Amino acid sequence: MTARVRAPELRGHGWLNTGGKDLTLADLRGKVVLLDFWTYGCINCLHVLDELRPVEQKYGDALVIIGVHSPKFVHEQNHEALAAAVERYGVHHPVIDDADMHLWQQYAAKAWPTLAVIDPTGYLVASMAGEGHAEGLSRLIDELIAKHSADGTLHRGDGPYVPPAPADTLLRFPGKAIELPGGNLLVSDSARHSVVELTPDGETLVRRYGTGEGGAPFSEPQGLLLLPPSVRDRVGYDVVVADTVNHQLRGLRLDSGEVTLVAGSGKPWRSAVEGTQPALEADLSSPWDVAWYDDKVIVAMAGIHELWWFEPAAGTVGVYAGTTVESLRDGPIPDVWMAQPSGLSVGGDRLWIADSETSALRYIEAGVLHTAVGQGLFDFGHVDGPAEQALFQHPLGVAALPDGSVLVADTYNGAVRRYDPATDAVSTVDSGLAEPSDILVTSTGEVFVVESGGHRLIHLAPGIVKTVTGERHQTERPPSVIGAGPLTLDIVFTPAPGQKLDTQFGPSTRLEVSAAPPELLLEGAGVTTDLSRPLVINPAVGKGVLQVIAQAATCDVDEEFPACHLTRQDWGVPVVVTPGGPSRLPLILRGMDEPA
Template sequence: MIAPEFPEDLVWLNTDHSYRLGDLRGRFVLLDFWTYCCINCMHVVPDLKMLEERYPELVVIGVHSAKFENEMRVENIEKAVMRYGIEHPVVVDSGQTLWRTYGIRAWPSFVLIAPDGEILGRTSGEGIFSILMPIMEQLIPEYEKRGGLHRGDAVPRKAQKKASGPLSFPGKVASDGDNIFIADSNNNRVLIVSPEGRFVDVIGCGEEGYSDGEFGEARLFRPQGIAVVGDVAYIADTGNHMIRAADLRRRTLMRVAGTGRSGYPGLGGRGDEASLSSPWDLVFAGDHLYIAMAGFHQIWRMDLDGMVEPFAGSGAEGIADGPLEISRMAQPSGLTTDGKRIYFVDSESSSLRVIDGDVRTLIGRDLFYFGDIDGDFGRARLQHPLGLFYRNGSIYIADTYNHRIKKADLSERSIQTIAGTGRPGFADGASDTAAFYEPSGITFLGDSCFIADTNNHAVRIYDRRSGEVSTMRIDAKR
């Protein structure tokens, strides 16, 4: 079967040109159907880079077919391309035209097209490098014999933009009661600043990768959640699939859990021998560090002796309440606690949930039930929330894809917007006119709510007393 051609009116990103499959005859083409909320789609980006580097006969084209309404905006997709370091061209599949034409059913999915335009096969899920490498090793000699196989860069890339300020896509924020810890995710470091933004310290040299050691030499890879316990800041080193421990007095960073490779859900064990998968947030409660294990669709926990294990969630993606071991989750990405219960936002099901003996859903229904509705928990809707914080009987939520901050009153079982217009933007001032752009993390220090405003490369401050929103002026050394 010859691969269906691209419609001519689609928007292309990461390239100065639009392309037709006919333009790419003589090369293998791999279509990557993805959406930028999808954790599995994030995991395959390194595989795609390795395939392109290994096989100059191969052109990778991302086909962004959105799940959430917010992901349909071209400018939001551009931000995601920048955030995840995607270097190949991306075509915006408006209305899922290509999705339906190619019969795609899941994210991520892949279609391999031969140099003569014939569809060779398709697959879904992670591990595309190990799947495709032996196939390419067999196919390349075959098509070389036929003649007309081309090598080289058939699709010129555009230089990617970088954030110009001190932060780049900050993911999470935390506090030790005195200072604010900022996961400066795309600068591969954690900044420690005063509430006024004055530089205190920085964890990580800023270079992508993994290495332990002194703060100025150690490497992180797109860190997210932070939990400060005494003189130690635990860091969800998301891109490295690890938990790291920063000794704030000795100024050293070390790995305490994770092998550095994303694995499959297991039974846990010694921290440095257990495979983790995109740990996204952390919270300390009782004697354990709880981990939002987004890649496994589970909540894990680690004791301070370094043993780590699954705590809640079967590992099957979905939304199902009940006993810890059979409940289902969908990319849990934010954690908080009232000291007795663990609350979390389950981003792919757009839900607020609680672990209190078993797992219960407070807001949300299923993987495709989302929106922007305040009011009673039973009718309220969120859209891919990533952050939350418990304070005085309420949960404050970074409702990421709705570009709002919301407050869920647990006794009244009602949720209300406290800041944000619901549209992406950047504006300080009164809370009902202030604008955010995919806020992802939230914490409190006193009456000030600190917000990681991810796509604005900023930390914003919501003053609970005045209702005003301002932007933290960060005096951070690089």
């Protein structure tokens, strides 16, 4: 900790959770300040919010966490939508709206999420990307508190957080819905950490399952699945619940209300395990939806960009599709790329998937993954017409219709869209909605939309079809300029205070590199254990995305029973190839910030 870099001032487009006050670094002088660069559609950012909660509680009088919301999608630039997300995800610290990515650039962030630590005298002392930093942060904060207490520059006391007024609605940010055998509806009431049964009109509460408090038995539940009758009889529960923030699956018995843990250790996934695993021992990662397909439960494992399978009777789980690489690549499963799959629906022999971060509609048929609509991680919009030209914006839900077409909850466009395989075209069925997150087609043919941002279920009027030309968008994240030819990719990683690289089970680091388009990389793709990699960039490809996955294993030093830690980050780095451009691309996994 020798670099002395002044932290750039906090300037944005408004503040949340401060009681209307705009904060400056001078207001925070005397505190350890942790900036959390996030965007609320990013599942890894939501993981970090959960990792930071105990840190926030432990150091409440000496530490101030500031959420810096630097948006990926156009919808996320809306201040009111950000305010709703701050409530939805229980963010209990100030948040600054960085809609134009000014602070993102000032602090040289290159990935969601990124953390930056500022000491009590206003100097930037550390930066880190990805998940798994809570233990290292605690050690660093302990060091800063000890040093600045001794120097007299640490000022303990209340922080600037001012909670918003509580809301009073029947549902609060509902996620998914299914129909029960008697015609009632079951809805995951995500922000109230419960599952609710409603009358067939979707408006009257019948019963609430869960305490309404996060953690027990549910924490921000999402997907719901009514098991086939023969399976229900064997396992003793009726509904599988994707208990998203607990990283578990739970079984719900409808008659008694009994809730049973059926899969997930409760620890978030950190590294791959091959083959079949006992369900209760497996580490899951933000399961977002569930569906019955291929005679098993398929789980949209949004947190690691995969689909998993769960066999209820055997009590086992395994990977069904995906490799943890966050991108769009089709082909035979499991060796495909996905990006935060968040919605599932079965239609005939197809499993339809809302792949939210690629703004794509995809499906699996006969063991092969196909993309029906979608162009990649950074291309999105609201465009109808031929599928190859159509665009969604971060869809979270999908519902297969009896005629073979598919309805899509196009969440960030506030719309319900329809894809018709017969014409290979997309149309808009309804719009002007508040973040629709799921669509339910009942046994009588009624269509309900889970309007998550409107805190309700609504009927979808039949026969409404629009054609929206809309706008095409690309993420306005500043690209990294690189040179053609040889390029050194350096992952900067320094173990946290009191930790060292852990080699007891083999190499402590792993680096995986690929590109979109693949032609961007002439050499250097693949997996190695070295965090520095020589690449060769194709001069004939003007721009693209470098996809980088890095991880580092560490363990505690001088402990009788040292704890082990894994730090991991996926980068999708947009690059522009320029003659004479830089021949080195550094990405910080954990280290000292360079001057911004």
